[in-house]
Amino acid sequence: MCQDDLRAITTVVAGPAFERDRLWLNGAEEDVPSNKRVRAVLREVRARARDRLAPDGTVLVPAAELRKWRVHIVSRNTFPTAAGLASSAAGYAALVHTLADVFSVREAFPGELSTIARQGSGSACRSLDGGLVEWRMGARVDGRDSLGAPVAAPGHWPELRLLIAVVSDAKKDTGSTDGMARAVATSTLLRHRAAAVVPERLERAKAAFLARDFGAFAEAAMADSNQFHATCLDTFPPVFYMNDVSRRIVGLVHAVNAAAGATVAGYTFDAGPNAVLLTTAARAPALLAVLRAHFPPPAASDGGAPWLSGAGAAALLEEAGAALAALPPALACAPGREQPGAVRHVYATSVGDGPRVLPASEALADAEGVPLASAAAEGVDKGL
């Protein structure tokens, strides 16, 4: 997703004077020693530290010294955490990218940093590049070849639009990593899916993306999302991520496609109830109108945060308003069936462009590594 619209922002301050590694996430300090994933990422990056050089090539800090520096990490998301919106993927990608800069790491092979990010959160390995990125499973026991590999450049398909309907930002009952471990242990369908279904479908999705074939891409995404959640249900005890609102959104997308006589919208659900709706720039207003007809924004008394955010939100909302007035009966909401506030927020976004280095004015910590007020989660995360 585009970093203009949803992002994890991470500031790392390192120095010889720090006594220990510390981490602040969305304004609250987390305990690093008990966080295996953060420790793994720090260990792997430090092991690859190189001499820190000045622009003229003189050594500022030798690698052996640099490796001893402790870090203060300050990170926040501009979108809900642990709600199936890949906050940990974005967060670990930002962390590894920033740490690699701090410790002067240069990749020994393309994707080496991706293999480190993967140890923080599996899907983080896909977030170190922009555009469409494939997580290659790899075959090596040491995991060196399980990494994110770019498939299409960020600008390859500018018309593709994502509307992310936030159904709930409550923390998940089951973390995605726990749920996946239980699925691997107990789901017989998951094994079949991994061996017999995913490889071919992945090739189809990649080819469709490269050809900018929206129908084929959306159909692969929908079928794969459904099958992922099917294997969650086949887990014992079962893992449920989608809820009744998620399911109603699925029904609406199929109704939109039936009314259009073609696949003009799609969906994919990650490990949570939120819908990532796929469409094109031309179709986005009409799709948003359908969503809005069935799930009107919550009452303004809820804080008045805008229901839609992202690049061009105001224009999109205006176009959606016009589309809403012209909604065909098959897509209109039956009287009394509206669920105001069930979709708490919508992010309008497009394909992302990978990690960015931000100007110093956006740093989340001062030069001493003390978190600034801006390090807290944005109001939109809590007040939706």
Place this chain on the structure above:
Amino acid sequence: MCQDDLRAITTVVAGPAFERDRLWLNGAEEDVPSNKRVRAVLREVRARARDRLAPDGTVLVPAAELRKWRVHIVSRNTFPTAAGLASSAAGYAALVHTLADVFSVREAFPGELSTIARQGSGSACRSLDGGLVEWRMGARVDGRDSLGAPVAAPGHWPELRLLIAVVSDAKKDTGSTDGMARAVATSTLLRHRAAAVVPERLERAKAAFLARDFGAFAEAAMADSNQFHATCLDTFPPVFYMNDVSRRIVGLVHAVNAAAGATVAGYTFDAGPNAVLLTTAARAPALLAVLRAHFPPPAASDGGAPWLSGAGAAALLEEAGAALAALPPALACAPGREQPGAVRHVYATSVGDGPRVLPASEALADAEGVPLASAAAEGVDKGL
């Protein structure tokens, strides 16, 4: 399920004077010519008509004559129709059983009537016997060997209890036969399930039933229910039968088992949101108490129909009341999380005993084939 608690009641009146086959279902006349399934059942039974004999063996109506008789069929369920409670299975089993009597059909091989019932509703082939019945897939192209075969007699496991939580009696969006056809056409997981998972699991479930091993039986039932719904989700577009209340019930059953440190409760969901909870006579009150704590009965103003019905309902409800007072904290409902009325009704029942011939006083039609007032659905179906 036991016919004392949930049943389909069917009266067939036949005669040479009737001009056409007619059908009344739950008090409303249905159109027979447009009902392929009813027509198939009538055709198959008529094709097997034999001479109607008096007790002394004299021919009352020759088969050739009998075959021309038209029928008036009057049927009703004492439980919600088309809500995933196998109303069509019960209905077609009752219909075939009754028609076979009317047309003097004798089975040419064990299960022949079952193969006819199957043409009305697949699972009806299992409802012509009591106890545990297996639907054998069969291998023949003509379907002659796809039928219900008894596994255990009705009285084999008297301690087994079923609590059927009616989550909604709204008609399903997708009929189970339509949904299954779409699943067969589009779900890759379904093919794998049928070929690689179901045969072994079915043997395990049968062995557990025969050994009265509750834990093993309930675990097989839960895993298979989850996998069935997983394949529904893997269908395109996906078919959803379970809803948020269903999922919460699943969570409660797993919490009950975790608290007990053993599998003392199970669940299975058919093509609808209603839960069929499995337990034993000894554990039924405590399980009902948990259900009641989270899903209190709807307010009495809803009509005042009893929340629980079935054999021994009053005693069970009293025992559940005592268990409710002693609910461990892990199973109690968090304040404000109760969903009154979300479980509209509970049927307490046990393993069924197969078709019964009822006394003439319970007939749903008079001798002229005119439906009586008793042919309407019971108040409990609508007024829950």
